[in-house]
Amino acid sequence: MTATSLTSTQGAGRAGDKVFSGATLAAGCLILAVLFGVALFLVVQAIPALTAPADKIQGGQGFFAYIWPIVIGTLIAAAIALVIATPVAIGVALFISHFAPRRLASGLGYVVDLLAAIPSVVYGAWGAAFLAKEISPAYGWLAANMGWLPIFQGPASTTGKTILTAGIVLAVMVLPIITSLSREIFLQTPKLHEEAALALGATRWEMIKMAVLPFARPGIISAIMLGLGRALGETMAVALVLSSGALTASLIQSGNQTIAAEIALNFPEASGLKVSTLIAAGLVLFVITLAVNMIARWVITRHKEFSGAN
Amino acid sequence: MSKRIDVKDLNVYYGDFLAVEDVSINIEAKSVTAFIGPSGCGKSTFLRTLNRMHEVIPGARVEGEVLLDGDNLYGPGVDPVTVRSQIGMVFQRPNPFPTMSIRDNVLAGVKLNNKKISKGEADVLVERSLKGANLWNEVKDRLEKPGSGLSGGQQQRLCIARAIAVEPQVILMDEPCSALDPISTLAIEDLINELKDQYTVVIVTHNMQQAARVSDKTAFFNISGTGKPGKLIEYGDTHTIFSNPVEKATEDYVSGRFG
Numbered sequence: 050m051t052a053t054s055l056t057s058t059q060g061a062g063r064a065g066d067k068v069f070s071g072a073t074l075a076a077g078c079l080i081l082a083v084l085f086g087v088a089l090f091l092v093v094q095a096i097p098a099l100t101a102p103a104d105k106i107q108g109g110q111g112f113f114a115y116i117w118p119i120v121i122g123t124l125i126a127a128a129i130a131l132v133i134a135t136p137v138a139i140g141v142a143l144f145i146s147h148f149a150p151r152r153l154a155s156g157l158g159y160v161v162d163l164l165a166a167i168p169s170v171v172y173g174a175w176g177a178a179f180l181a182k183e184i185s186p187a188y189g190w191l192a193a194n195m196g197w198l199p200i201f202q203g204p205a206s207t208t209g210k211t212i213l214t215a216g217i218v219l220a221v222m223v224l225p226i227i228t229s230l231s232r233e234i235f236l237q238t239p240k241l242h243e244e245a246a247l248a249l250g251a252t253r254w255e256m257i258k259m260a261v262l263p264f265a266r267p268g269i270i271s272a273i274m275l276g277l278g279r280a281l282g283e284t285m286a287v288a289l290v291l292s293s294g295a296l297t298a299s300l301i302q303s304g305n306q307t308i309a310a311e312i313a314l315n316f317p318e319a320s321g322l323k324v325s326t327l328i329a330a331g332l333v334l335f336v337i338t339l340a341v342n343m344i345a346r347w348v349i350t351r352h353k354e355f356s357g358a359n
Numbered sequence: 360m361s362k363r364i365d366v367k368d369l370n371v372y373y374g375d376f377l378a379v380e381d382v383s384i385n386i387e388a389k390s391v392t393a394f395i396g397p398s399g400c401g402k403s404t405f406l407r408t409l410n411r412m413h414e415v416i417p418g419a420r421v422e423g424e425v426l427l428d429g430d431n432l433y434g435p436g437v438d439p440v441t442v443r444s445q446i447g448m449v450f451q452r453p454n455p456f457p458t459m460s461i462r463d464n465v466l467a468g469v470k471l472n473n474k475k476i477s478k479g480e481a482d483v484l485v486e487r488s489l490k491g492a493n494l495w496n497e498v499k500d501r502l503e504k505p506g507s508g509l510s511g512g513q514q515q516r517l518c519i520a521r522a523i524a525v526e527p528q529v530i531l532m533d534e535p536c537s538a539l540d541p542i543s544t545l546a547i548e549d550l551i552n553e554l555k556d557q558y559t560v561v562i563v564t565h566n567m568q569q570a571a572r573v574s575d576k577t578a579f580f581n582i583s584g585t586g587k588p589g590k591l592i593e594y595g596d597t598h599t600i601f602s603n604p605v606e607k608a609t610e611d612y613v614s615g616r617f618g
Contacts, residue, residue, distance in 0.1 A: 151417070239454075241450065241452060241454040242454055244412065244448075244454070245450065245454040245455075245456065246456075246467070247415055248412055248447065248448035248450075249467060249468035249471060250440050250441070250444025250445075250468060250525065251440070251443075251468075252471075255471050259467060260456065263456070263459070264457070264458060
């Protein structure tokens, strides 16, 4: 028997290594190429709108005057969705991971995941045909009793097709995303840390505040960002639910518009500079999403030292 | 500031499985009591029943009485949260909260139940607790750094500081040195010797030399086979258990003939 030479290589294993590393490299490059391609397309197509004289743009006052109301509208709708969905999602996720009996927990988790599988057009139809009608009396009440707040200023929409309704529908849509991601993170909290808190005399809720939530914080932020991504970009539901119009501070009157719905509603009949304007609006949405994600990453890394990863 | 523990006819279950059978033991105040025995004999399980941490595991329950200076921990209306704040615990692997600074780790238990504490009092308490855990000199200049940045032995002493900061009656230690190197182990053992001036200490250990070094009394647990419940075989002065045990099984175990 001859001694195995150090220089001889097992052919198959090495080839597998090379193929695998090549494939992963290709996949990584492909993602970057697609992202770059989309960005390039948006910029090139948007340039005519960005450089056109102000009176040629829809509204006649230039691209900026056209875009900022719908940027604000987009942000308002997404903010409403997150303000409603985040506490509910974290509550449901905590209930599933730490409070519910095991059998109920798995059933509930399944139902929440099912919510994510419903197509957005169905949510839109539900919001427009059912929720808007049912919720409009509440808007009347808000206008009558809390009308001194600019956001609840009357007269309330009688159809209920307002930005608040759209925000609520969006909240239902992002709820399963935030819930399932948070639940997975909560379940991964080390038993060791939970027991450390309990052994100090923490109640269940104190244990969650002490061990579970701090551990899950970066994960919760990521989950919210994914939800925000969906809320910012959601088109169909908003297009169906919202009776759009000019930017208004009141959430319970008809009015406001989001970028995604604006593009969807106008694109089929658009031509020439109008197409370019809508694509420029898409570019703005792209930049907003990118900025939001970068802020989220910054927030997460700011606390890296205390993340427990070291 | 330390109380005795008397256990009467305790049976410990995981669901229907009887894990520890019929243990009665009297643990003296201001002493160190060691639990020894082969793996799976139920000594850690039994230890966790002494501060009601056992029932954290779904389906786990006990029958019998654990008396802390005469008060039954399993009596009706007894809140496990209160029990645990009086009977502290140190775990097998160091578990400081990774998201908290060293200082906040020490104060974690004190701030529970919405207790307010002034900054001055907190500073005094942090220093006293860390000195009590022989860690002060090593960390006094980096109290705001994360506790997870310390070495394993330092982390374990931080956990001890966290446990003694709430001034418990009893400190339970579940193999506190099994994840540590010999020097850190020595530091913890020295600390245990100092702790017994103020606290009742109960320690589970796999290391018989350690039991012999640190404890006043030793309890030997054993199982007759897989799937059978663990039992308390013999309990007595550490010196007697190691030099002249009554039971044959104890003698076999401490002399290294099995386990």
